[in-house]
Amino acid sequence: MYLNSLKPAEGSVKNRKRLGRGTGSGRGGTSTRGHKGAKSRSGYSQKGGFEGGQMPLQRRVPKYGFKNFNRVEFKAINLDVVQSLAEATNETVLNFDFFKAHGLVSKNDKVKILGRGEINKAVEVHAHAFSKTAISSIETAGGKTVAI
Structure with a gap:
């Protein structure tokens, strides 16, 4: 094998289309752009979402709903989870760091304790919010x- 005998794999290299180089090339004249119209002109570019003058989709579909940017998102922890954690660890004070250490919340989450399940152990629970139940x-x- 010599350097002068190296060739690319069969079918891996294709010749580019040479447009507008005479009728004999098969791609002369209109250079595969069809006849007339904006799309045949140089410098043509279509705005995103343009549908040829038809009312575009983003204007046909109505605006819907409302997003409250002041909304506070809480990570919900139910009483049955609090009960099982308190039994498993024999802790009496369950605070944010405790919940974070056990993988229930992330550092930027706010915690709300909800009333699903039962609790029969006397524990002190620290959270951002609680339900009445x-x-x-x-x-x-x-x-x-x-409440923290």
Whole structure:
């Protein structure tokens, strides 16, 4: 094998189309652009979403809904989860760092304790928000709720 005998693989290299080089080339005259019209002219570019003068989709479909940018998103933790964690770890104070350490929340999340399930252990729960049922369940079990 010599350097002068090297060739690319069969079918891997194609010749580019030479447009507008006479009728004998098969691509002369209109250079495959068809006859007349904006698309045949040099410098033509179509705006995104343009549908040839037909009312475009983004204007046909009505605007819908409303996004409240002041909304506060909470990460929900139910009482049954709090109960199982309290039993498993024998902790009496469950705060944000505790929930983060057990993979329930991320560092920028806000925590809300919800009332699904039962709690029968007296624990002190620190969270950003509580539902009414969660507060009553925790306090009837002898625990305490602290809003942070």
